[in-house]
Amino acid sequence: MSRTTTPRGDARPTRAHRTPPPTGHTSRRRLLAAALTLPLLIGAAACGDDDSSGSGGKTELSVFWWGAEARAALTEQALDLYTRKHPEVTFKKTWQANQGYFDKLATLTAGGNAPDLFQLDDNYIAEYATRNVTLDLTPYKNDGRLDVSKFPESLWQYGVVDGKLAGVASGENTQGLVFDKTLLDRFELPAPTTGMSWEAFIAWAENVSKTTKVPGTQDPSADYKAFWVWLRQQGKDLYKGKELGFTEQDAAAWFELWKGARDRGATPTADVIHEGNVTDVSKQLVVTGKAATSWVWANQMPELKKNTKSELGVVAYPGNPSAQWARASMYFSVFRGSPHKDVAVDVINFLANDPEAGKILGTDRGLPSNLDVRRQVADSVDDPAMKQSIAVEGELAKTFGPPPAVPLPGHSKVKTELTKSAEEVQYGRQTPAAAAAAFHAAAKAAIGQG
Amino acid sequence: MHTPARTEPPAPRGPAAGRRGSGRARRRENLPGYLFLGPWLLGLMAITAIPMLLSLYLSFTDYDVLTPLSEARWVGWDNYERMFTADPSYWHAVRVTVTFALVAVPLKLAAALGVALLLNRAFRGVGLFRGLFYLPSLLGGSVALAIVWVSMFNRDGAFNSLLALFGVQGAPWVNDPTWALETLMLLAIWQFGAPMVIFLAGLKQVPAELYEAAAVDGAGTWRQFAHITLPMLSPVIFFNLVLETIHGFQGFTSAFVLSNGTGGPVDSTLMYTLNLYINGFVRLEMGYASAMAWVFLLAIGLITAVLFRTGRFWVHYSDSEGQ
Numbered sequence: 001m002s003r004t005t006t007p008r009g010d011a012r013p014t015r016a017h018r019t020p021p022p023t024g025h026t027s028r029r030r031l032l033a034a035a036l037t038l039p040l041l042i043g044a045a046a047c048g049d050d051d052s053s054g055s056g057g058k059t060e061l062s063v064f065w066w067g068a069e070a071r072a073a074l075t076e077q078a079l080d081l082y083t084r085k086h087p088e089v090t091f092k093k094t095w096q097a098n099q100g101y102f103d104k105l106a107t108l109t110a111g112g113n114a115p116d117l118f119q120l121d122d123n124y125i126a127e128y129a130t131r132n133v134t135l136d137l138t139p140y141k142n143d144g145r146l147d148v149s150k151f152p153e154s155l156w157q158y159g160v161v162d163g164k165l166a167g168v169a170s171g172e173n174t175q176g177l178v179f180d181k182t183l184l185d186r187f188e189l190p191a192p193t194t195g196m197s198w199e200a201f202i203a204w205a206e207n208v209s210k211t212t213k214v215p216g217t218q219d220p221s222a223d224y225k226a227f228w229v230w231l232r233q234q235g236k237d238l239y240k241g242k243e244l245g246f247t248e249q250d251a252a253a254w255f256e257l258w259k260g261a262r263d264r265g266a267t268p269t270a271d272v273i274h275e276g277n278v279t280d281v282s283k284q285l286v287v288t289g290k291a292a293t294s295w296v297w298a299n300q301m302p303e304l305k306k307n308t309k310s311e312l313g314v315v316a317y318p319g320n321p322s323a324q325w326a327r328a329s330m331y332f333s334v335f336r337g338s339p340h341k342d343v344a345v346d347v348i349n350f351l352a353n354d355p356e357a358g359k360i361l362g363t364d365r366g367l368p369s370n371l372d373v374r375r376q377v378a379d380s381v382d383d384p385a386m387k388q389s390i391a392v393e394g395e396l397a398k399t400f401g402p403p404p405a406v407p408l409p410g411h412s413k414v415k416t417e418l419t420k421s422a423e424e425v426q427y428g429r430q431t432p433a434a435a436a437a438a439f440h441a442a443a444k445a446a447i448g449q450g
Numbered sequence: 451m452h453t454p455a456r457t458e459p460p461a462p463r464g465p466a467a468g469r470r471g472s473g474r475a476r477r478r479e480n481l482p483g484y485l486f487l488g489p490w491l492l493g494l495m496a497i498t499a500i501p502m503l504l505s506l507y508l509s510f511t512d513y514d515v516l517t518p519l520s521e522a523r524w525v526g527w528d529n530y531e532r533m534f535t536a537d538p539s540y541w542h543a544v545r546v547t548v549t550f551a552l553v554a555v556p557l558k559l560a561a562a563l564g565v566a567l568l569l570n571r572a573f574r575g576v577g578l579f580r581g582l583f584y585l586p587s588l589l590g591g592s593v594a595l596a597i598v599w600v601s602m603f604n605r606d607g608a609f610n611s612l613l614a615l616f617g618v619q620g621a622p623w624v625n626d627p628t629w630a631l632e633t634l635m636l637l638a639i640w641q642f643g644a645p646m647v648i649f650l651a652g653l654k655q656v657p658a659e660l661y662e663a664a665a666v667d668g669a670g671t672w673r674q675f676a677h678i679t680l681p682m683l684s685p686v687i688f689f690n691l692v693l694e695t696i697h698g699f700q701g702f703t704s705a706f707v708l709s710n711g712t713g714g715p716v717d718s719t720l721m722y723t724l725n726l727y728i729n730g731f732v733r734l735e736m737g738y739a740s741a742m743a744w745v746f747l748l749a750i751g752l753i754t755a756v757l758f759r760t761g762r763f764w765v766h767y768s769d770s771e772g773q
Contacts, residue, residue: 127734270626272622278710420714423627427715427716446733
């Protein structure tokens with residue numbers, strides 16, 4: 001799906017295997033390692049040469065992101081605007097659907113030809129930052145070449161990993177509970193409200209199931225973001241420092257809470273819950289009509305709206321909304337090995353702060369990080385779903401607590417383990433306590449603790 | 451094929467000169483051969499041999515894809531040890547894969563042989579039927595097919611609507627951990643077209659005189675099948691068995707699509723290769739994944755070797771017997 005593919009020199013290994021083997025008195029194992037590593041290193045070096053050959057003041061910057069075509073069009077426009085203002089800088093733009101994006105990014109990085117500028121999210125930013133793939137942007141922030149002064153404090157801090165600024169939020173979002181307003185209106189049922197207790201919400205969902213015959217809510221016990229908000233409301237967290245921020249008992253209580261909800265008929269059956277777990281946002285249960293409520297990110301509202309005729313509403317997750325935070329929907333990061341670091345940082349700065357670029361990009365990656373730009377975009381937006389998500393996010397932003405630290409490396413595994421254990425309970429194969437024990441142990445191992 | 455210069459050295463004129471001359475000539479002669487071979491050889495080196503050796507090396511390191519290769523730390527047999535002693539999901543995936551292969555492969559071959567026997571007769575439109583039965587396997591490991599399968603076999607899918615006509619309440623098949631793997635097996639079995647075509651070709655080779663002679667001796671259909679068709683067909687059965695077994699162990703696409711790359715619901719479709727992919731690309735443990743890949747290679751090699759061993763007892767090659 002990518003427009004331009006980053007060159008993967010086919011001739012490279014050819015050149016490599018003609019290179020004389022390294023000489024010297026090293027152990028046989030080191031020699032083997034060197035011989036095997038050589039092709040890739042040479043490949044990387046060759047690629048570096050290609051990149052810096054932008055002589056005559058010309059610079060070509062490679063940019064890589066995931067998303068649908070709409071995002072691609074907007075991003076390309078914004079980058080073209082940069083080229084118009086800085087004719088010496090051109091872009092090699094590569095994008096693809098979410099599926100497979102991180103596989104490809106990892107492969108490119110392994111080959112030493114990571115793009116100069118690429119998109120990350122909080123599932124992977126710590127993985128990339130702790131392995132020194134991303135450039136530490138702190139010096140740029142300190143000397144003003146990267147301006148985050150108009151960002152909400154917590155938002156830019158959400159890109160800090162181990163004291164280094166690993167990425168710049170390219171938008172803000174937060175957890176959102178999306179409900180089918182049309183359905184509720186038809187049966188004259190009340191809408192859920194921000195700040196209602198979990199107990200009240202489950203009772204509400206049970207009532208919706210009984211009245212409308214559509215299950216009141218997707219069961220979010222396999223959903224890390226719902227679990228996370230719930231934990232923060234108990235004064236815990238998903239991670240604390242380099243360790244898990246919750247106990248086995250916490251996880252058991254969470255599974256127990258939703259077992260109760262399922263038993264009361266507030267949620268769909270296990271197979272439908274599973275369907276909602278594995279499919280992408282366009283097939284969320286609230287959209288397919290298999291539940292009256294889905295647990296998503298607030299900025300996904302327009303995408304959801306596109307897939308249903310129903311009118312949708314969005315509120316905060318149940319419980320105290322101050323447990324939610326301004327989350328960087330995704331980041332732009334610079335490759336540490338990039339020959340054009342300064343230019344790349346300047347492009348990020350431009351995308352985040354330039355009013356014209358902001359107008360082009362809109363809320364596609366979440367609310368604009370720069371509050372001035374955000375205000376301006378909010379005034380000019382006329383898509384009702386987008387308007388709504390901006391309004392809700394703005395409303396919630398007043399209650400936001402401090403953000404948690406960015407998820408630890410190993411987070412993607414923690415997520416899959418949560419899904420697995422939650423589903424064990426949903427399908428009735430394990431008790432909440434047993435599943436919680438398994439999940440806690442697996443999560444601990446995944447982040448390399450204990 | 452070979453020129454005399456190659457097979458028998460020319461009579462020596464002057465000992466040294468003669469040898470050097472023939473060597474040069476030989477090289478000149480071989481040059482076009484190597485030139486023609488070149489692209490293929492380079493391809494083999496670049497996209498098969500070097501990456502394979504590299505992955506063998508990586509399987510002894512903690513390589514995580516994102517750090518430069520040169521920083522991969524040598525960990526000895528740790529990855530292999532972890533796989534066999536400390537990773538329950540590894541053994542789970544092995545169990546899922548073996549179950550899949552043990553059930554799907556024999557059924558697929560049986561279906562292929564059965565349909566091949568039916569289509570080996572002459573009747574109107576036989577070509578059309580052969581084409582239709584072959585069609586599913588043309589689509590091969592296609593993603594689109596797996597997606598169709600998912601929508602056919604969920605709770606409100608076409609399959610359950612069909613069952614409902616008979617008053618049967620179906621399970622949520624693909625979304626049910628007890629049935630998800632069976633649904634994938636069904637998909638694999640349904641794609642029996644390729645072995646079927648090979649069986650058909652094999653059936654055409656069986657001499658008609660054998661059947662005529664057997665019929666004269668009073669052998670019925672079943673005896674003809676058991677004593678002529680099966681033995682005559684045994685090399686083809688063997689070929690299909692080996693091929694499909696390897697294929698069965700490598701099942702990936704349908705499990706990947708069905709579970710969105712997770713092996714769910716609850717790890718019920720966690721095939722070996724899918725687990726390998728998750729370890730390498732989702733968990734960024736490429737060293738460990740490489741070790742898994744090498745064990746996989748050895749296991750498939752071993753299974754194939756065993757099949758060849760047993761083949762001695764039941765595969766009959768007519769030409770070796772006849773002459």
